[in-house]
Amino acid sequence: MTPIIEAKGLSKKFVKRLDFAGKIAQRLGAGIHEEVVHAVDDVSLAINPGEVVGLVGESGCGKSTLGRMIAGILPQTAGSVLLDGKDTAEMNGSEQKAAALAVQMIFQDPFASLNPRMRVEQIIGEAPLVHGLTDRAGIKDYVDETMLKVGLDPALKQRYPHQFSGGQRQRIGIGRALAVKPRFLVCDEAIAALDVSIQAQVLNLFMDLREQFELTYLFISHDLSVVEHIADRIVIMYLGRVVEAARTEALFEDPQHPYTRALLAEVPRLDQRKRDFTPIVGEIPSPLNPPTGCHFHPRCPHVMPVCKAEVPMLSERNNSRLVSCHLDEGGAD
Numbered sequence: 001m002t003p004i005i006e007a008k009g010l011s012k013k014f015v016k017r018l019d020f021a022g023k024i025a026q027r028l029g030a031g032i033h034e035e036v037v038h039a040v041d042d043v044s045l046a047i048n049p050g051e052v053v054g055l056v057g058e059s060g061c062g063k064s065t066l067g068r069m070i071a072g073i074l075p076q077t078a079g080s081v082l083l084d085g086k087d088t089a090e091m092n093g094s095e096q097k098a099a100a101l102a103v104q105m106i107f108q109d110p111f112a113s114l115n116p117r118m119r120v121e122q123i124i125g126e127a128p129l130v131h132g133l134t135d136r137a138g139i140k141d142y143v144d145e146t147m148l149k150v151g152l153d154p155a156l157k158q159r160y161p162h163q164f165s166g167g168q169r170q171r172i173g174i175g176r177a178l179a180v181k182p183r184f185l186v187c188d189e190a191i192a193a194l195d196v197s198i199q200a201q202v203l204n205l206f207m208d209l210r211e212q213f214e215l216t217y218l219f220i221s222h223d224l225s226v227v228e229h230i231a232d233r234i235v236i237m238y239l240g241r242v243v244e245a246a247r248t249e250a251l252f253e254d255p256q257h258p259y260t261r262a263l264l265a266e267v268p269r270l271d272q273r274k275r276d277f278t279p280i281v282g283e284i285p286s287p288l289n290p291p292t293g294c295h296f297h298p299r300c301p302h303v304m305p306v307c308k309a310e311v312p313m314l315s316e317r318n319n320s321r322l323v324s325c326h327l328d329e330g331g332a333d
């Protein structure tokens with residue numbers, strides 16, 4: 001099966017250039033340099049049609065940056081993104097336009113991502129009109145249908161975003177994405193800003209839409225418990241790198257990477273059997289000055305001398321998962 005989306009060796013560096021005073025100070029011999037953040041470091045990931053992949057890690061691990069590169073709204077420093085097996089950088093103009101519609105992104109803060117001066121009718125209807133998915137005569141019906149699909153009352157389409165609740169605003173954001181008939185959605189902390197009682201409703205909406213429109217998702221979250229019930233597969237990131245990737249059940253049953261185990265310790269469970277992991281200690285290090293070797297070594301309870309010197313390769317374990325750790329096959333005990 002050709003993956004719908006494939007990231008190959010994706011990296012992203014952000015360079016903070018020196019300001020005028022900094023350049024002068026540098027010329028005068030002060031030991032200051034441009035600061036480089038390696039937000040994403042050589043990440044490869046393939047997602048098959050219909051799959052839901054959860055991308056999980058702490059804030060600052062690079063998961064949103066990776067999602068934005070996959071969605072085509074942030075250029076990568078190195079590597080490539082393939083849609084249906086074709087490198088998006090090698091597509092011609094019309095192919096690139098089709099790719100931009102096929103892959104849509106849903107953001108964490110629906111209020112910040114919706115234009116406060118536009119009515120819902122414009123927010124949802126603008127892109128389909130521009131891209132010829134409907135014409136002026138059909139736009140009202142088109143918007144009504146889209147609002148119904150995401151559980152909004154079309155009678156409210158003349159309202160502005162601030163006149164809706166948080167959950168409704170996220171539905172508007174989902175409607176805006178859905179209106180251009182995408183096949184792949186990158187959902188970046190799409191329920192994190194919502195009340196707990198509303199989160200489940202919006203998650204259910206995502207799952208209904210997946211079935212109805214055969215959508216594929218990359219679901220980005222800092223919270224493993226959010227993706228547990230919706231993801232077929234989970235990818236764990238730490239400081240710009242993938243540290244473990246496995247089917248959801250396998251990851252929860254038998255996590256191999258010490259960081260995955262630490263994340264699982266944070267997940268409240270009725271089944272106490274699965275709570276015997278050590279909670280994570282300390283803060284995620286600054287990506288400006290990441291630890292040598294395995295980035296996780298300052299926080300890892302199993303750290304060995306080799307961990308500080310060599311980057312562990314992401315390799316297959318037990319034919320069932322990818323793990324990046326120097327501990328022997330069989331995992332951390």
Ligand code: SF4
Nearest residue numbers: 294297300307325326
């Ligand atoms: Fe811990 Fe070493 Fe594995 Fe990194 S490579 S997670 S420091 S045991």
